[in-house]
Amino acid sequence: MLDELLPRRVLRVVGAAFVAAFAVTPAHAEEITLDVLYTTPGTFNTLQQELAKRFTETHPDIKVKFRNPVAGYEEAAQQILRDQITGRLPDVAFNGINQISLFVDRGLGAPVDAFVAADGGLDKLGYYPTLATLGRWKGKLYGLPFAVSTPVLYVNADLVKKAGLDPADLPRSWPELIAAGQKIQTSAGAGVTGFYYQWDQTGNWLLQSLVTSRGGHMLKADGCTVAFNDNAGLWALKTLESFGKSGMPNFGISQARQSFVAGSIAILVDSTSYVAAADRQIGNRFDFKTVAFPLSAPEGKLPAGGNVAMVFAKDAERQKAAWEYVKFVTGPSGQTLMVNYTGYMPGNEIAVKSPDLLGSFYAKNPNHTTSIQQLPVLTDWASFPGGNSLKIIEVIKNHTESLVTGKHSAEEVMPSLVRDVNSLMPKCSG
Known part of the structure; x- marks a missing residue:
């Protein structure tokens, strides 16, 4: 083998x-x-x-x-x-x-x-x-x-070029990437999704990526208090909401990846864990490139x-x-x-x-x-303390899905998300 x-x-x-x-x-x-x-x-x-x-x-x-x-x-x-x-x-x-x-x-x-x-x-x-x-x-x-x-952009360079865009000079902000995806989608026609963000990665990883790329944190230094109830956290939630509002479908991980290698997603935000498999599966069908995940603040990091x-x-x-x-x-x-x-x-x-x-x-x-x-910009992938660690991951995932499917706004989700996570967090000792 x-x-x-x-x-x-x-x-x-x-x-x-x-x-x-x-x-x-x-x-x-x-x-x-x-x-x-x-x-x-x-x-x-x-x-x-x-x-x-x-x-x-x-x-x-x-x-x-x-x-x-x-x-x-x-x-x-x-x-x-x-x-x-x-x-x-x-x-x-x-x-x-x-x-x-x-x-x-x-x-x-x-x-x-x-x-x-x-x-x-x-x-x-x-x-x-x-x-x-x-x-x-x-x-x-x-x-x-x-x-x-690390999180990266998977890019179908052929679809990007067809829309008159340069795959070597893609936008570095999410609103511009959404707009680029919509332009690509219009150019490519039915059956092609211009932009997809793999939001449901394990451990809320790509939500955390948005938070930390904005200079925020999931937890405070004490390790048992949420820190995403700030401007960086709200920005991350609003960004996810904007993906849903743009018409982005709600795929599962396997479906999104198979759609990309089949040539029906132009820009996919995903983990580098799939790069080798994507290379093999795409072969020579189209020009495949990876692009760094955008940092949205000078102090931005990636988990x-x-x-x-x-x-x-x-x-x-x-x-x-x-x-x-x-x-x-x-x-x-x-x-x-x-x-x-x-x-x-x-x-x-x-x-x-x-x-x-x-x-x-x-x-x-x-x-x-x-x-x-x-x-150079890597940081911790936040781990939630206490006996409810895995439950917290699931709670955050459910709230995140309500944003990308358009069921709730970021302003509605933030207070309920903070409340639900705090209720599952252990009390700090001392």
Whole structure:
């Protein structure tokens, strides 16, 4: 399967780097089989199988057994919380970056600081400092970046040009992008949507992207008080409302993505996680480009999406084995494979800067570089504290949908949204 998806040169390079990086394998008293949980099988199935295969080739005393993958991050979180009750936690899990606090505050997850220090530290291991920081909670490192995403514009350059617009010089404000989408739609005729914003991304991620791009925050510094009840938050809600008023349909994620690769959406705002799949599915049917997500304030930031690898094993020997696997999948060789299979951004700088790993890949695949270019403006993907964290995500999603479907205005939604979220938030201690 891998030979069908990746060039043979990439396979040889990754294989050589893999052997060099893991020529010395720590000895274990007996064979350990790691129990591993991941999400989004359509994106990660083949990749995860290949990662496990390459890992066990140089770690013969550590086997990897995957659980049936779950659909998304919220489903994985619910599964892990159930596993805590039954005592059947996975040894390693790939979770949404925004869920680290959800687990750690419940006594789940092992800090990996000691393992990192024993292997020379984050710098020697090659992690981007900005992205590694995303795995910290309350002063300790619990997760390492596996597949990081940023919001971008997916652009059908052929449809844009047909409307007399320049795909290399698209507007940088949402009202102008809406207008451009309407112009494209008129030019293309029936069956084409000019502009679509993938509002229902997991964890309210693209709502958060609007808030932070305006210089706002979802939570205050205390971590348990909403901060989006301000001008930046209201602007974000009004922007979503404007998408609905423009006539934007309400697609699901899969429907929107399939519509884009079929050539019936001109500008799609989505996660970079789909870039590699879009490239493959589009082929030569039209000219596909990615464009950076517009920042709407000088201090604007973007929440880093995607997932981290976490150790949930409790036994010391299993933790050591789990760390070896986490270190590999988030290391240079593992991240090279991850990028070639997906559109996610790697968390390992060594992989990006090495010409024989990803350096040449980015030179030849400009649609993947947009995410790397947004690295300086990345910030936290807000995690809601307390036992109602997943419920809060669902509540925000429901309010958001009422905006893009035109059922309510931003002025109507703001007070009810703040009230509903506050009612589910824990009280700050002290």
